[in-house]
Amino acid sequence: MKSRLLDPLSEEARAIVSRPWEAAVRRARAERPGTPVVGVFPVFIPFEIVRASGALPLALFGGGGEVEVARADARFQSFVCSIAKTTLELGLRGDLSGLDALLFGSICDVARNLSSVFARNFSPKLHVDYIHYPQNPASPAALDWFEAELGRVLGGLAARFGKKPDEAALEEAIARQDRVRAEIRALYELRREAPARLPTFELYALLRLATALPAEEAAAVLEEARLALTAREVPARDAVRVVVEGAFCEQPPIELIRQMEEAGLAIVDDDFQVGARLFGEVPRGPERPLRRIARAFLENSVRSSVHRPAGAARPERLIERVRAARAEGVVLMAAKFCEPALLDQVLYRRALEAAKIPHLRLEFEEKQWTFERVRSEVETFVESFLFD
Ligand code: SF4
Numbered sequence: 001m002k003s004r005l006l007d008p009l010s011e012e013a014r015a016i017v018s019r020p021w022e023a024a025v026r027r028a029r030a031e032r033p034g035t036p037v038v039g040v041f042p043v044f045i046p047f048e049i050v051r052a053s054g055a056l057p058l059a060l061f062g063g064g065g066e067v068e069v070a071r072a073d074a075r076f077q078s079f080v081c082s083i084a085k086t087t088l089e090l091g092l093r094g095d096l097s098g099l100d101a102l103l104f105g106s107i108c109d110v111a112r113n114l115s116s117v118f119a120r121n122f123s124p125k126l127h128v129d130y131i132h133y134p135q136n137p138a139s140p141a142a143l144d145w146f147e148a149e150l151g152r153v154l155g156g157l158a159a160r161f162g163k164k165p166d167e168a169a170l171e172e173a174i175a176r177q178d179r180v181r182a183e184i185r186a187l188y189e190l191r192r193e194a195p196a197r198l199p200t201f202e203l204y205a206l207l208r209l210a211t212a213l214p215a216e217e218a219a220a221v222l223e224e225a226r227l228a229l230t231a232r233e234v235p236a237r238d239a240v241r242v243v244v245e246g247a248f249c250e251q252p253p254i255e256l257i258r259q260m261e262e263a264g265l266a267i268v269d270d271d272f273q274v275g276a277r278l279f280g281e282v283p284r285g286p287e288r289p290l291r292r293i294a295r296a297f298l299e300n301s302v303r304s305s306v307h308r309p310a311g312a313a314r315p316e317r318l319i320e321r322v323r324a325a326r327a328e329g330v331v332l333m334a335a336k337f338c339e340p341a342l343l344d345q346v347l348y349r350r351a352l353e354a355a356k357i358p359h360l361r362l363e364f365e366e367k368q369w370t371f372e373r374v375r376s377e378v379e380t381f382v383e384s385f386l387f388d
Contacts, residue, residue: 017208019066020058021090024212025098028056032214036100036161041087041114042249043211043275044105044307045131046293048282049150051173051215052165053157055100059211059276061251062086065367067093075117081337082366083250084110091122101127101157107249107306108340127160129153137298138310147294154290170289174282176215183222184210184277188269190229192325195266196237198229200244201258204272211276239266240385241327242360245318245348248274248304250335252364259371260331264382269325274302305340314344315351322357328385330359331378335366358384 015023021039028037036055040047043059050057063086072088090096102122104115112130119128131153134142158165184207191198206225210218239261248271261267279301282292301309303317312320322330332348334341345361352359360381362374 013209016212017205018064020208020212021060021095021098024058028058028214029098032056037098038157039096039099039102040275041102041104041111042083042107042251043273044107044133044278045103045275046150046177046278046297047215048170048173048177048289048293049154050103050157051176052169053154054161054163054165054169055157056214058099059208059273060087060096060102061208061273062366063090064251065253065369067095067367076113079337080110081250081335083335084114086366088114088117091118096122096126099126101129101160103153104128104130106130106132108338110339127156129156133307134298137308142298143291143294146298147288147291150290150294167289170293173215174289174293176219178281179219180210180215180222181277181280183219183226185280186226187222187229188277190226192268194234195239195241195268196234197232199258199261200267200270200272201254201261204254204257207273207276211273237266239264240329240382241266241268241325242329242331243268243318243322243325243327244270244272244331244333245321246305246332246334246338246341246345247272247364248306248341250338250366252333252335253366253368256364256368256371256374259375260378263375263378265331265378267331268327269321271302271304274304278302278307305344315347318348319351319355319357322355328358329381330357332359332361334361334363336363 012023025037028035038050038055038057039060040057041060047057062083067086067089069085069089071092072085075088076085102118104111106112115128115130122128132149134146136142154165187203191200191203206222210222213221242265244267251272279296282296298309301307303309303314330352332345334345349359360377362377
């Protein structure tokens with residue numbers, strides 16, 4: 001299914017959305033020869049660290065529906081999420097040979113194991129590193145510790161690429177990435193106010209594009225889309241406003257998102273590709289830039305099942321998001337075998353029931369080809385509002 005918004009975009013942009021490890025790397029090599037490309041799984045890592053090392057970050061969300069798992073099964077237990085298997089499959093097939101480094105964040109045991117499997121199979125040709133997040137972000141020691149951890153990762157990348165990162169490089173990376181995040185926030189705001197004008201399957205594709213482009217190009221693409229969308233004429237449409245929660249790592253097929261919307265939902269807030277808008281602006285001020293990035297990560301970042309900054313608990317924060325988005329319901333949408341998301345559903349359901357907020361639970365896989373069952377579940381959910 002073609003996105004109307006992407007229609008005017010080039011074939012290359014479509015290829016970047018569906019096969020970024022190939023199309024985005026080819027583009028980077030052609031347009032910025034000599035610039036290293038660093039894969040980031042799956043973007044719970046401040047891109048600034050990669051940019052300050054002189055490299056281009058590239059969000060790696062597995063193989064999506066593009067990869068058949070043949071070799072990776074032998075390295076994992078059966079009950080593991082698809083994104084881990086298809087990411088490894090890409091590596092084993094040689095499809096990630098265009099990457100100079102690959103970073104993982106400590107989001108779950110599966111990501112930790114995947115990082116080790118990559119290090120064992122592909123180091124030293126591929127620089128592989130694993131960022132540890134503080135176990136207790138509220139601890140007074142967390143800021144010092146995380147700043148040092150980011151510095152360690154940056155130092156590793158810089159050594160690999162023969163660079164000497166300085167504060168000016170970090171400041172520039174912050175400014176560029178802040179602009180991208182500001183554009184993403186503006187698009188999310190636009191979608192929340194007028195979901196018919198910017199359906200989520202289009203917003204999703206735009207974000208996917210932005211996570212695979214250099215920051216200045218990503219900001220320009222998003223700004224251009226925002227200006228075009230603001231002027232877009234669309235007929236009014238009745239739909240149930242919902243928040244989607246749980247799809248923060250493995251991503252559903254875009255077609256699944258489109259089917260949900262066609263079945264009568266207006267998604268007005270979500271956690272798709274949430275790492276791309278992990279935090280708001282990095283605070284200004286006299287602190288070192290790395291410390292300010294660490295501070296933004298710990299104090300002002302989104303909350304998810306695999307990222308728990310200090311502050312209100314996740315269920316309470318979900319209820320707040322529902323109210324802020326003026327949503328009528330919630331779709332709890334977890335990837336198959338994603339333990340962090342599935343475990344949190346118990347907490348979310350309890351909180352939503354207490355707050356009398358209707359919710360629907362959907363399970364998905366990145367490699368999903370049929371959508372009839374999901375569509376009929378969504379239609380039943382939507383009808384429940386009509387007859388309530
Ligand atoms: S989908 Fe879930 S289990 Fe799999 S790597 Fe991501 S967070 Fe971990």
